[in-house]
Amino acid sequence: MAEPTGTGATERVADVLLLFTYGPPTLGVTRVSRELDLSKAVVHRILRSLTSRDLIAYDPDTREYRLGPAAAALGSRALRDSDLRATALPFLSELRDRLHETVTISAKVHGGRVYLDQVVGNHEITMSVELGRRFPLHAGSSGKCMLAHSDPDEVDRLLAGELQALTPATPTDPEALRAELTEIRARGYAASAGERQGDAGSVAVPVFGPGGLVGAVSVCGPRFRVTEEFVADTAPELIETADRITAQLGGTAPARAVHTSTGRTT
Structure with missing residues (x-):
């Protein structure tokens, strides 16, 4: 060696x-x-x-x-000085107050992504996430929406490697995941049910800065509340929030098939 x-x-x-x-x-x-x-x-x-x-x-x-x-x-200083976290936090609070579920902001890092901050939901039973820990991109809505907008070479490398199963619901079939990433890019958001945590569900939208993809904003909660109907109703609001954060950062949101004011596909 x-x-x-x-x-x-x-x-x-x-x-x-x-x-x-x-x-x-x-x-x-x-x-x-x-x-x-x-x-x-x-x-x-x-x-x-x-x-x-x-x-x-x-x-x-x-x-x-x-x-x-x-x-x-170092971690505390990085969080304190993060433009993405500081810009997103007021929007997270606003969205939590409307949806009552936990809202998070994640950043893309080498080999995965990390939660930078969260505003915890106000239900009696709610979700919280672990800040600063690196999670893989193929498991959970925040990771998948970032992966969908990552460099194609990075996507190919990830799909060519081992896709670790964090739960029985974690996507581990590379071709099925590649097809899902195409759908995520088209509709503008990713959803997951028990992929990273077995009892959790979430929906997430990517956030962009001047240089491209920087992270994702997500809404997460207990799986029994994050239903398909909840995802469909929440996605337009989440897209609008992510786009506002992107605009504040000086980035450009990509074209997508979901109309943010009505939730109807176009």
Whole structure:
């Protein structure tokens, strides 16, 4: 196994750090080595360097590593300074007050997406999401609507790899998912029922900045309330909200088949 040098070494360090943003909260050298196809010696050196800067913390009892306080500080600063989060938050609150379900804003990141913020619904039984954790793009409405508007080469790479089943409802057939992505682009929104969490349903619309796709806004709730009728009624309002966020960011929303004021297809 070749030793990384130069830019490759920097990428390996970033890959190790990013590995802690999904999956189990603690990882050992062997798991990191296997996940990233790096030698244990290389992984150990990287982890030791990250630990020295408090980006990673080591537990001598379990001999495993977890994200450290410096990583938490970086994440908090990133959230605080996020233009997407700051721009979206008033619109999320407004939409939650109309729909009474949890409304979220996600950002697209390398290898997936993360929730930046949420305004929790005001029902007695409601949903909440985990902020800052990386989730795959093929599971759930927020990920799928981002994937539908991603670079075709990125879509091909993702569909050529393993589509992990997070629940029994997670899409794992690449050709079926490719067809669904085409439908999502045409109608302007994605919906899911139990794909990322078995008891949750959601509908999501992508958000765009000056450089293109930046994230997605979604409405989510318990699966028994997020019915097909709820999705059909909610999608036009969600599209309108996403378009307003896109306009504030200086982006351009794509053409779609749903009329945002009536919900009728054209």
